Amino acid sequence: xxxxxxxxxxxxxxxxxxxxxxxxxxxxxxxxxxxxxxxxxxxxxxxxxxxxxxxxxxxxxxxxxxxxxxxxxxxxxxxxxxxxxxxxxxxxxxxxxxxxxxxxxxxxxxx
Amino acid sequence: xxxxxxxxxxxxxxxxxxxxxxxxxxxxxxxxxxxxxxxxxxxxxxxxxxxxxxxxxxxxxxxxxxxxxxxxxxxxxxxxxxxxxxxxxxxxxxxxxxxxxxxxxxxxxxxxxx
Numbered sequence: 001x002x003x004x005x006x007x008x009x010x011x012x013x014x015x016x017x018x019x020x021x022x023x024x025x026x027x028x029x030x031x032x033x034x035x036x037x038x039x040x041x042x043x044x045x046x047x048x049x050x051x052x053x054x055x056x057x058x059x060x061x062x063x064x065x066x067x068x069x070x071x072x073x074x075x076x077x078x079x080x081x082x083x084x085x086x087x088x089x090x091x092x093x094x095x096x097x098x099x100x101x102x103x104x105x106x107x108x109x110x111x
Numbered sequence: 112x113x114x115x116x117x118x119x120x121x122x123x124x125x126x127x128x129x130x131x132x133x134x135x136x137x138x139x140x141x142x143x144x145x146x147x148x149x150x151x152x153x154x155x156x157x158x159x160x161x162x163x164x165x166x167x168x169x170x171x172x173x174x175x176x177x178x179x180x181x182x183x184x185x186x187x188x189x190x191x192x193x194x195x196x197x198x199x200x201x202x203x204x205x206x207x208x209x210x211x212x213x214x215x216x217x218x219x220x221x222x223x224x225x
Contacts, residue, residue, distance in 0.1 A: 030210070034213070042218060043216035044201070044203075044216045045216070051211070087153065091211070099214065103152065
């Protein structure tokens with residue numbers, strides 16, 4: 001299975017943009033890039049996903065490199081509620097049973 | 112919609128006891144799965160189901176049993192609890208389990224085995 005690499009932790013200030021990076025150099029052509037986040041004492045929450053093109057939704061934006069070997073989750077204005085562990089996950093052949101969670105990036109948002 | 116509902120939220124067991132963790136979803140999703148999360152770790156897949164009557168093993172299936180008699184419910188059974196099974200358990204669902212589909216997670220069951 002293709003693996004992802006994320007920084008262990010990042011810090012941001014409230015109301016500032018946050019760029020969370022993810023490297024996935026062994027990504028295959030059919031792998032989707034998913035982002036989930038997990039707030040303290042809660043289950044993971046879907047954030048966004050994409051295949052090749054950049055994606056936007058009400059929560060965040062996903063910027064995918066042209067060679068697809070890396071991607072960036074963009075939170076446009078961080079709030080205290082965005083403090084969570086963010087997971088970058090690839091899904092490809094086999095579907096959801098191949099959803100592999102690493103340790104993610106712990107985002108701290110300072111007031 | 113309630114989404115994915117897990118019960119109980121907390122449970123303490125003694126070694127050797129058995130119990131069933133309940134998971135129900137009201138979104139008519141075909142795909143359901145169980146994960147465990149140990150402290151400081153990511154989630155690991157225990158078992159999954161692509162539809163009623165069909166189940167399969169994930170990464171860490173030993174010590175757990177599942178069945179899927181209805182679309183809505185996917186219970187996880189601990190046959191003889193061991194301290195190594197102390198963990199937080201999450202249930203998830205998605206429409207068909209395709210690789211382009213988001214998964215919806217429950218709030219988890221926190222299980223301690225003494």
